[in-house]
Amino acid sequence: MIIVMAPAATEDQIQEVIARLDQRGYGHHVSRGVERIVIGAIGAHESEKEAVAEQLSTLPMVERVVPILRPYKLVSHEVDRTPVPVRIGDAAFRGNELSIIAGPCAVENREQLLQAAKAVKEAGATVFRGGAFKPRTSPYSFQGLGEEGIDLLVETREATGLPFVTEVMDVRQVELVAEKADGLQIGTRNMANFDLLKEVGKVSKPVILKRGLAATGQEWLRAAEYIASSGNLNIILCERGIRTFETETRNTLDLSIMAWARQETHLPVIVDPSHATGQHQLVPPMALAAVAAGADGLMIEVHPHPDRALSDGPQSLTPKKFKRLMEDVRRVAEAVGRSL
């Protein structure tokens, strides 16, 4: 890290910073410019780095402390230079081929699931999705079928052969879901639920980690680092829109951070245009945009009857629209040298 001293810093105050660095086992070099004195600190114990930076910044006449290294290691591109695809069932993420996850927002009943699963499989999806535990903004809204919903997802897998992913919201659900599902999903509201991240880090099933709706790219990768440092490197990042001042769309899909994350990490990065836009008519253009920008896959909400959906109807595609989209996705994927 770099410590910038205020112009009025005395020699004693500079020496105080150096003494602190010394105590903590850092080397240092001092650079005396015309308007500022800057102290570079060399070497650090990962576990103390941030606390030391904070402590130094409370000392008199320290103007600011600038970190030099990225605050994540295991998920960084530097550590593991050749990305290894993460698999959910037979679907691989971050190979040449794109993989498409599709299905309804919430598990409602057997019939709905089967219809949805058959339709998305036929159109080319290779992973099914459906929520049994649902995070709802209102306590009075449909809260999901819970364990019963998981069982319906298992039945649907048996009937169609499609592996499935489903969300965990609570540490008490992890064991059950890890046993029955093919992949676990951490929703946007839980990206910084660190206890939950640690729990899914202890299982071996792949984890889809959605970006928090107000999380910076760095915080997202740090959340992935939590999972990785608990032992599970089967992580798929999922960009799903961030909160901005714009109100015409539910959230603002941030494809440039998706592209950035693919450069910064060896993990696969997929995109969920359904939650990002909140409007079915914007899902196809954003899905194609994601593929053109290099996404390793898509997660799309499909419901046999959006006008009767218990949640997220407005952003769900009908099977027919999804089929048409998949044809377009195939063409755009080929245009950028990928396949479906």
Place this chain on the structure above:
Amino acid sequence: MIIVMAPAATEDQIQEVIARLDQRGYGHHVSRGVERIVIGAIGAHESEKEAVAEQLSTLPMVERVVPILRPYKLVSHEVDRTPVPVRIGDAAFRGNELSIIAGPCAVENREQLLQAAKAVKEAGATVFRGGAFKPRTSPYSFQGLGEEGIDLLVETREATGLPFVTEVMDVRQVELVAEKADGLQIGTRNMANFDLLKEVGKVSKPVILKRGLAATGQEWLRAAEYIASSGNLNIILCERGIRTFETETRNTLDLSIMAWARQETHLPVIVDPSHATGQHQLVPPMALAAVAAGADGLMIEVHPHPDRALSDGPQSLTPKKFKRLMEDVRRVAEAVGRSL
């Protein structure tokens, strides 16, 4: 709710909307303006309202659906017109008197806690704070002392007489903390952790609910509604800064939403200027601003030695600075007709 039809809507499409309303037990009235046809829906079952609105908005030529009612009930000012103060120990929140919560970010050791507690009590704080379970952005940072930290807080209470509040991050911690602490705190990252909200809704101890760092005022009150609808009305709202584009301060303290929340709900609303600003020199002006704007209390980080703190040193006040601030708080409180 109000359903606005697109200009090109046919009579059949309008009738389709009306038929749906009928099926769900809503009355309706149609208003035919020059450029738009607008359908008003009357009456609704709370538990279905949002799903119905979503479903209607997927019908052809429905331009948008505008809700009319506020999406919370139990915490709304309409329901309970005279706010009843919430108490933590002897400290009352939302009476004429302000109550001040103070203490270090994290529980580090017995000595630190005692020093901090004695200092803040002497200066006039009536509730102590300290984190035993810590949400840290990096998995490599100090994660808190856990259960041992709770025991140290209990000891500190015995030594000083100050009741204490502490954060719960995980449903598995609720029972323990509810038994030992005088109040539970839900941190900003867990404001939309609905399973956790339901659990703290089942205990009787007061809950301090921090606003999510990207939560709208409405979402904040809906989170409170989760706790209330699970049975616990002892809720204290806490504004602690929101995420904006500004980077000079850690977050942006949103005092106008604090004032709005006091009008919109019967719950007490307090302010945490420490997390909002991230810089000790901005804590006093923002604390005074909060009091002048009508806050029912403050939550302030105080550490005996900020330059050795294991977390949040830069935003912690020393006991001396805290004492001076409390004198100023007293004067501003009196200027707006409150007392300390």
Place this chain on the structure above:
Amino acid sequence: MIIVMAPAATEDQIQEVIARLDQRGYGHHVSRGVERIVIGAIGAHESEKEAVAEQLSTLPMVERVVPILRPYKLVSHEVDRTPVPVRIGDAAFRGNELSIIAGPCAVENREQLLQAAKAVKEAGATVFRGGAFKPRTSPYSFQGLGEEGIDLLVETREATGLPFVTEVMDVRQVELVAEKADGLQIGTRNMANFDLLKEVGKVSKPVILKRGLAATGQEWLRAAEYIASSGNLNIILCERGIRTFETETRNTLDLSIMAWARQETHLPVIVDPSHATGQHQLVPPMALAAVAAGADGLMIEVHPHPDRALSDGPQSLTPKKFKRLMEDVRRVAEAVGRSL
């Protein structure tokens, strides 16, 4: 508009609202629900609508006033159902063919311009860009060559045959630029500079209107309405990234609003991935994403020597990288049924 009364509203207060509507020539209908009384207002003079809504909302017990109509007319899709392409030189925007605008951020000298123009033309761009009047955050940075820069752009057009667009920042520049350039550009900082919008509304040359970096989609279309209502309908909208909390990218490219704007208006909408991302390595993926999402064109910064550029070097493509990008753009355009 719809006027929602507070629950405590008396009959007199309701009649007061109705009397006001009457005075202003509005019809009304009252809908008495269980929890709220809602008054619909019918008919309005465009020029008074917003003032009336504001005035009504100040009356006692008016909870809120909800507008029903979109606040723009001339640029709305409703008015002119078949989009007519806007032309800059021979390049058409919002036809089947995409048009690409490219060139350096700032006009630096004759040599730089010629090199850039030849390179972008050869790669397939059909409009040249370059700034003579430069909005710079610091008063000490290079402020552009001004009128001399315009003359260099004219020379470059003579040498290459490429039409050019350039920014106007000040009402005093409009006449000169409108006379010499093939198109005028309104930068992101001036999107709500209404006097400037009115001036460019009086000329007949096409205007590229960049979205303000914190402007909502609606405000953007209202800014276009300013130009249109002054007489100039040759408007090309340009999405160039919005300001969010994310700091890894300079701005956040908002492609979903681009897609929304193409549905909402009959105007062409193009995308500038260079300013949005601020990093040359993110320009190609975002350019391809824009095309896949349906953009009518791109505006891209190309500099013969980004490492010597007087502004925006980090986001400029070299001619070689631009050429490669254009090949990819062609393929993605074809994949979505467009051509280059």
Place this chain on the structure above:
Amino acid sequence: MIIVMAPAATEDQIQEVIARLDQRGYGHHVSRGVERIVIGAIGAHESEKEAVAEQLSTLPMVERVVPILRPYKLVSHEVDRTPVPVRIGDAAFRGNELSIIAGPCAVENREQLLQAAKAVKEAGATVFRGGAFKPRTSPYSFQGLGEEGIDLLVETREATGLPFVTEVMDVRQVELVAEKADGLQIGTRNMANFDLLKEVGKVSKPVILKRGLAATGQEWLRAAEYIASSGNLNIILCERGIRTFETETRNTLDLSIMAWARQETHLPVIVDPSHATGQHQLVPPMALAAVAAGADGLMIEVHPHPDRALSDGPQSLTPKKFKRLMEDVRRVAEAVGRSL
């Protein structure tokens, strides 16, 4: 500035950076850490600093370039350590005494102005405000009385003795307004209208510079630097709310940046709670908060009849409410050691 090299940087690439620094007249020192090589650059010509930083960041294996110095000089606290109050008429800003600017949003007619001016003077305001040139989001809204409005403001000053400030939106208005008004105001939409900033920098009358609604604190001070570097140091900064995701309030009043700006610069900083909140009932708490946090003054909208106002009625105080607020302001000012 500090240049951080990527881990894979070769010795040649490091030497290339050093050679560039040399050419531009910078000294350098290289610090070789375990994971990164960092190059410190010493000394710089103000006018080239940002361009050089940009150019260096385009070189191969340069990870990032970190600036060390603040990007403003004349307005910085470092340059002029004792703030000198700025005066509008007899009202001083940034002395011990607070000064209050009040009046209607827009100049509507003689009667309205006189009523408003007499009322605010009686309540204790020492500067009058009113807009003759109005920036309106819709081209169909009332656009202000223009020059005639300025004349009415002059008449009102003659009748009441109150000096007045009014907004300039267009470089063509500066001469007239500077001649007739006691202070010029740059509105939030024009904070980065650099040509306008340069023009008001050439006059000697004080300038109130509102923060752009999406401007960082640093950009705000850089805008002030534009005015200062053109020759006018009579600048008053005005915080008026920023754009965030919150929609319950029109904008989010950012008092912590107000407090920050008072530490960072020697300029006075005032607060406009009317535009920030957009709701008259939130104006008093936010006005008091601003004073408690150390603001040097307030700017408040007062209209004799908000329910007939041609703009901003919902956020205007009646004379009666303003009078009551001023009494509270006086008490809070005294509580923090200031006077009115």
